[in-house]
Amino acid sequence: MSSTALIYTTVARARRKPAFAGISAELVSDFLADAERSVEKYCDRELNLIARTEVYNGNDAPAFYLRVAPVVSIASITVTDRNGDSEVLAADDYLFDPRNGKVQFGPDNSSSFGLWPRLPLQNISVVYTAGHDPIPDDIQEAVILYAIADYAQSSLFMNAGIRRQSVGSGATMERMSQDDLEKMLEKARDKLNPYRRLEA
Helix, strand or coil: CCCCCCCCCCHHHHCCCHHHCCCCHHHHHHHHHHHHHHHHHHHCCCCECEEEEEEECCCCCCEEECCCCCEEEEEEEEEECCCCCEEECCHHHEEECCCCCEEEECCCCCCCCCCCCCCCCCCEEEEEEECECCCCHHHHHHHHHHHHHHHHCCCCCCHHHEEEECCCCCCCEEECCHHHHHHHHHHHHHHHHHHCCCCC
């Protein structure tokens, strides 16, 4: 079996697709694992629900965006100032929008900061929980479409690359065209667009 644990979908779900129906579970898992990384790259974020510790550069603005949304909770925010002194903000010092991960100073801010200080680099540390659980169907289907498209391009004789064939003497085979593959990937991207990280 593949050594990479799948995060966003399952082999069983993928094998319900005709392209993967007769393919070994190990091979399907390998293509799905690659597809999951492609989905994360396209969305510019991880999508599963876990606790995360991340660091950010301050922006001299009252708000910044966490890398992953939706945000379930923020455990702590620690800010380091230009002198190298660190301060853990109180929960009342900031507000966050669970939908898009925007974090801004709140009306009851009693910290030393009114803006997220730009220097030094990587001076904001956030411990938070965010992501999806369960993984939405659109994400799962997009992963499978990416995997099928990759599989279809991997070999002339793999089933996913065959659109039509006739059996017997003079058998013919028509491969899935590049245009068809691009349409499949476009469909996958359409499913993923609501989950993309658009904030810098």
